[in-house]
Amino acid sequence: MTPAARIQAVIEVVGQLDQAARPAEQTVSDYYRQRRYIGSKDRRAISALTYAVLRHRARLAWHLGQCKGRPPWGRSETLAFLLLSGQETVETLEGLCNGEGYGPAVLTQDEGVVLQSLQGQALSTDAQPEEVRHETPGWLMPSFTRAFGPAVEAELDALLQEAPLDLRCNTLKTDRAAALAALAAEGIEAEPTPLSPLGLRVSGRRALRSSRAYVGGLVEIQDEGSQLAALLCDAAPGMAVADVCAGAGGKTLALAAAMAGQGCLLAADVDGARLDRAVARLRRAGADFVERRVLADLAGAEDLAACFDRVLIDAPCSGTGAWRRQPDARWRLTPADLARYRAAQQETLSKAAALVRPGGRMVYVTCSLLPEENEDQVEAFLQNHPQFSLHPAAETWERVIGGAFPGDGPFLTLTPARQGTDGFFVAILQREGPA
Numbered sequence: 001m002t003p004a005a006r007i008q009a010v011i012e013v014v015g016q017l018d019q020a021a022r023p024a025e026q027t028v029s030d031y032y033r034q035r036r037y038i039g040s041k042d043r044r045a046i047s048a049l050t051y052a053v054l055r056h057r058a059r060l061a062w063h064l065g066q067c068k069g070r071p072p073w074g075r076s077e078t079l080a081f082l083l084l085s086g087q088e089t090v091e092t093l094e095g096l097c098n099g100e101g102y103g104p105a106v107l108t109q110d111e112g113v114v115l116q117s118l119q120g121q122a123l124s125t126d127a128q129p130e131e132v133r134h135e136t137p138g139w140l141m142p143s144f145t146r147a148f149g150p151a152v153e154a155e156l157d158a159l160l161q162e163a164p165l166d167l168r169c170n171t172l173k174t175d176r177a178a179a180l181a182a183l184a185a186e187g188i189e190a191e192p193t194p195l196s197p198l199g200l201r202v203s204g205r206r207a208l209r210s211s212r213a214y215v216g217g218l219v220e221i222q223d224e225g226s227q228l229a230a231l232l233c234d235a236a237p238g239m240a241v242a243d244v245c246a247g248a249g250g251k252t253l254a255l256a257a258a259m260a261g262q263g264c265l266l267a268a269d270v271d272g273a274r275l276d277r278a279v280a281r282l283r284r285a286g287a288d289f290v291e292r293r294v295l296a297d298l299a300g301a302e303d304l305a306a307c308f309d310r311v312l313i314d315a316p317c318s319g320t321g322a323w324r325r326q327p328d329a330r331w332r333l334t335p336a337d338l339a340r341y342r343a344a345q346q347e348t349l350s351k352a353a354a355l356v357r358p359g360g361r362m363v364y365v366t367c368s369l370l371p372e373e374n375e376d377q378v379e380a381f382l383q384n385h386p387q388f389s390l391h392p393a394a395e396t397w398e399r400v401i402g403g404a405f406p407g408d409g410p411f412l413t414l415t416p417a418r419q420g421t422d423g424f425f426v427a428i429l430q431r432e433g434p435a
């Protein structure tokens with residue numbers, strides 16, 4: 001594809017994103033599915049520019065004077081982004097938008113005027129309101145400020161960066177050094193992650209999913225933060241462990257490895273289709289001992305009451321900690337969604353508590369950075385469940401992970417700005433009784 005044709009493709013994708021209430025990832029992959037002739041190099045270039053435009057959505061709307069309501073999205077934003085980011089000038093844009101081949105149509109007179117007025121300006125300026133400058137919905141600013149105080153700007157900016165590709169080496173089949181060597185043998189460069197003893201960070205984007213190391217189950221894709229959250233469950237061989245929001249099994253796989261394939265590991269979820277997606281992953285990882293169960297209601301699972309040494313709640317949440325991976329998600333989240341997540345979190349905490357045996361632990365995890373889904377939920381739970389108390393995350397960290405605990409309270413909060421991971425919150429709740 002010519003550079004102009006790639007820009008036209010981005011204009012089309014970005015235009016479709018505005019109309020679609022679904023995740024950008026789906027819209028982008030549908031666009032490619034309908035255009036099989038677009039090769040992988042062009043796809044990479046189109047996706048990179050599309051996501052760059054998305055990451056600047058509020059600032060572009062501000063520059064284009066469309067701050068009120070949802071701006072029309074597509075051509076004007078793509079061209080404005082190319083100009084404001086310094087990748088093009090008005091003159092080079094005029095050359096690219098010449099209506100020839102598969103490139104963008106000729107600039108209209110109005111577009112020319114707008115682009116001339118933007119030339120030389122910066123994408124971010126102090127004149128923009130804080131929430132525009134940090135690409136954050138205004139209604140969430142008080143929550144982020146409450147979470148991070150003076151560090152809020154650095155945290156919000158870090159959430160706008162691209163996330164790395166992290167892998168967890170699967171200790172059911174290999175160790176980290178051998179996994180690194182297997183990847184290197186296939187030309188995939190990676191290095192150990194700074195915090196997780198099992199993590200590998202891949203440099204550059206390689207066709208990982210078709211590699212022998214991935215297909216053979218030596219590695220699984222998992223953010224370093226997610227690996228650390230799973231390690232803090234402190235699951236061990238021979239234990240009875242329940243992952244009650246298992247979804248497609250990301251953390252179940254990590255628990256299975258921590259248990260060395262020995263003991264009882266239950267992967268449960270309310271969503272059977274999600275749980276089905278765990279099957280192939282479990283098989284690939286050699287984690288055949290995991291039982292799966294669709295649970296419409298944890299309260300109805302009487303046969304599981306007080307059975308488990310560890311219960312992991314990887315709770316449904318706003319996903320604010322994972323905004324680096326889905327930059328459009330911030331604009332789809334509504335106050336009603338957040339209220340729904342909070343209700344589900346409190347309900348899941350209360351019901352899952354019944355599964356923990358005396359002396360056992362429940363580990364509450366979110367990939368949210370909002371105190372309403374994290375500390376507030378744990379506090380409310382503890383008020384109503386005096387048989388549970390907070391176990392300091394630092395104690396488990398030092399024993400299971402090693403190195404300095406990256407926090408200063410009973411919980412663990414990981415953030416892209418501080419640890420370079422996705423945002424995660426972990427609280428360990430100990431049920432009273434013999435250890």
Ligand SMILES: C[S@@+](CC[C@H](N)C(=O)[O-])C[C@H]1O[C@@H](n2cnc3c(N)ncnc32)[C@H](O)[C@@H]1O
Nearest residue numbers: 245246247248249250251270271314315316344
């Ligand atoms: C954050 S995702 C889990 C991700 C998964 N643990 C992983 O590591 O890949 C949250 C999961 O909670 C499930 N869920 C939503 N509401 C629930 C509820 N009331 N009880 C149990 N699971 C629920 C969702 O279906 C979803 O799979």
